[in-house]
Amino acid sequence: MTAHTETSTGIDTRKLGMWAFLSSEALFFGALITNYLLFKGRDLQGIHPRELLNIPFTSVSSFVLLMSSLTMVLAHAALTRDNQRAARGWLLATAALGATFVGGQVYEFSNFYKEGMTLSTNPASSSFFVLTGFHGAHVTIGVLLLLSLVGLSFRRGGLTFEHGLNLELVGLYWHFVDIVWIVIFTVVYLIR
C-alpha cells in the first residue's frame, strides 16, 4: 500500500485494522464466556461439564498451544533477520502445535460424547461446547493462515513484511487466540 506509507498515527494501517478486528473478537468471546458462566452453576439435568473435565490432559494441550506462541515469536524473529528457511520452519512448527491442540480438542469432545455429555444435554454442556468449539474453529483458521504463509513463502522474494497477508498480522491473530484460551482454560477448567 505504497499510497499511504506514511500514516497519521505512525502505526501500520494493516496492523491497526487487525487490532480493531481483534477488539471485536474480544467481545465475541466475552459474550460466549459470559454465557458459560451463567449456566455453569445452575442445577441442570444430565451430566455437567465439571464432572467430566480432564484437567491433566487439557493442561498438556494448553501447554502445547502456549508453546506455539513461542514458536510464532521465533518465526517473526527469524524473518526480521531475513532468514527465510528458519522462518518457514518455525511457522510449520507453530501450525503443527496448533493442529495438535485441535486434535486434542477433538479427542476430548469425542470422549465427552462417549460419556454421555452431548451438545444438547443441558445448557451448561451446550455453552461449553459452543465456547470451546468456536475457539477451536479460530485455532483451525489460524492453522490455515499459517499454512498459507508457508505456501506464500515459496514464491519469488519469499516472505516479507510488506505482503498483504504478512507474518506479523497472523502473529497478532495467533497470540490473541492463545490469550483467549488462557481465559477459557482458567474460567472453564480451573475455577470450578
Next chain:
Amino acid sequence: MTPIATGGVLRRRIPATGFWSWVTTVDHKRIAKLYGYTGFIFFIVGGLEALLIRLQLARPENAFITPAEYNSLFTMHGTTMIFLVVMPLAAAFMNYLLPLMLGARDVAFPRLNALGYWFFLGGGIVLYSSYILATAGAPAGGFLPETISRLGSAANGGWFMYPPNSGAQFSPGSVIDFWLVGIALAGVGSLVSSVNLLTTIFNLRAPGMSLMKMPVFAWMSMVVNFLLLFSIPIITVAIFMLIFDRQFGTAFFEASGGGDPVLYQHLFWLFGHPEVYILILPAMGIVSEVLPVFSRKPLFGYAAVVFAGIAIGFLGFGVWAHHMFASGIGPITQAAFGLSTMTIAIPTGVKVFNWIATMWGGKLRFTAPMLFAIGFVAMFTIGGLSGVTHSIVPADWQQTDTYYVVAHFHYVLFGGSMFGIFAGLYYWFPKLTGRMYRERLAKYHFWLMFIGFNMTFGPMHYLGLMGMARRTYTYPAGIGLEFWNMISTIGAFLIASSVLLFMANWINSRRRGAPAPIDPWDARTLEWSIPSPPPEYNFGEVPTVRSLDDFWHQKYDEDDLGRVTRRPDADAHIAELTEKHLHPEHRPHLPSPSAFPPLAGLSALGFAFGLLYHATPVGLGLIALGVVGLFASFLSWAREPLEENA
C-alpha cells in the same frame, strides 16, 4: 464515472465502465453508490410493506391482509428499514465522504470495503429470498392457519426475534432461519466495513488534520464504527445460539430445558441499543455539516458536539435494559437503567442546543438540505422527548407494546435518521453528480414529506396512550381509534408521494440538471475543494490542513474589526485548485479492481444457503463449495498485487 488518463499512464486490465467494472470496483465512491442505490431500493420495498400495513389498519376489523401476512410484513418492514436501509445509506455517506473530507485518495482497505458491500447484499438476498423459498409453519392448534400465503412467508417474529416465540416449537417453519442467517451475514459485512472505516479515520488523514480538526461528520462516523465493532459480535453470538436452539437441539433460550429466554433479550438489546445510535449518529454528523454552511457560521461549540457524540457512544452501551422493563428484571435493575437512560438525554440535549445556537443570528438560506436539517432537529427533539418518557418505569409499563413506542421510534428514525439522510442527499448531490438538483421540486418534497410524516406518526402517540397495541393486525370498532388511524394511513400515502417527487428529481437532475460549480454552497470542508464529480483519485495533490473548516479559511479572512470578508483572490484560488486536481503533476497510485471480494461474497452466500438446507445433500454441497470458495478467494486475494503497476 469517467475513466481517467489514457496513454499508458493508468492501464487497466478490467474496463473502467460497464457492469463488470462495478462488480470488481474497489473505488470508495463507486462502492458508496452501490450501497446507496441498494439501500434506496430496499427503502422502496420496506415502504411498500409499510403501506400494506397502513392499508390494513385504515379501518377497524379490516380483512385486507391475513394475520399471518401482517406478522411477516411488520417484521420485514422493521428489519429492512434498520439493516437494509438506514445502515447501508449511512455506509454510503461514510464511504463517499470520509476519504474526501479527510483528504485521502481512498479508504484504508479498498478490497475489504468491497467485501463489506457484497456481504451486506448477500444478507439482503437471504432475507428476501424467504418470500420465495421459505415456509412459515404455525404450531398446530394455534390461532394462525397452517397454510400461509407467500406474502406471509417471511420472518414473522418481529425485528428483535425473541425466543421462545422464535424457537422451534412456536415457529416450526424455516422463515426464522432465513432471517437469522441473513442478519448474521449482513452483520459480518458491517463488521468488515467498520474495521476499514475506523482505520481510515485514524490513519489516512491529510497532513495537519489532527483529530480535533476533523469535520464533525468524521467524528460521528468514528463513534458509529466503534459501536458497530463492539455490538455486532454480541448479536452474532445471540443469533448463533438461537440457530443452535432451532437446529441442533440446544436449549439456551428454552425455559423447559433449563435455558433462559431473558438472556436472549439481554444479548439482543446489548447490541440493539447501540444499534439505535448507529442509526442516528451518521444523520447527526450530516446535519452538523449542513447547518453551519447554510447559516454562514461555524458550528457552535465544535468540541462540545464532538464530546457529546462520544458520550452518547459510551452511554449507549449502558442503557439496554430499558427495552426490557416489562420482562420482570427486578426493581434495582429497573431503577439503574431508568437513571442511565435519563443521563443519555444530556449529551443529546447538548447537541440540539448547539445546532440551534449555530443557526442563531446566522444568515439562513432555506435550501432543501437546510429545510431537511431543520426538520431533523425539530422531529428528533420530539422523538427524544418521548424517548425520555420511557425511562420512567411505571410510565414505560403503560406504553410498552403500544403505538406510543411506534410513534417514538419513527420520530427518531424517520424524522431523525431519514430526514438527515435526505438533507445529505440534496447537500452532496452537486458533488456526486456535477449537476444541481431542482430546488423547487426538492422543497415540495420536503413539505409533503414533513406534513405526511407528522400526519402518519403524530397521531400514533395518542393511539398508543389510548391503548392501541403494536403488532396486532386489527383493532375493534367503536373504541375511538378509527379517526386517527385513517389520518395516519392518509399520511403514509403522502410520504410515499413525496418519495416519488424525490426520485423524479434525482433521475432528472442527474442527467439534465444545471452544471454544478466546484463549491455551489460556499461550504467549509475539503470535499468542496475538488472538482464535481471528484476525479477517481480524489485529490491531484494531497492537501495540507491548517485549521478546522480549512477550505473556508482558504476563502475568507477576518478584517481588523473581526468581520469576515471574502478574500479577493478566492475565486482565482478555486480555479487554481480545480486545475491542480484535474491535471496532477504526479500520477496518483490507485488500487486495482479485484474480482476476489465479489467472489468471496458469492461463496459466503452459497455457504449461507447451504446452512439453511444443511439437512439435504444439496445443502451440504453448498457448504463445502462455500468454504472452498472463501478459502480460494482469500488466498488469491493475498497473492494479488495491490496496484496495477506494482
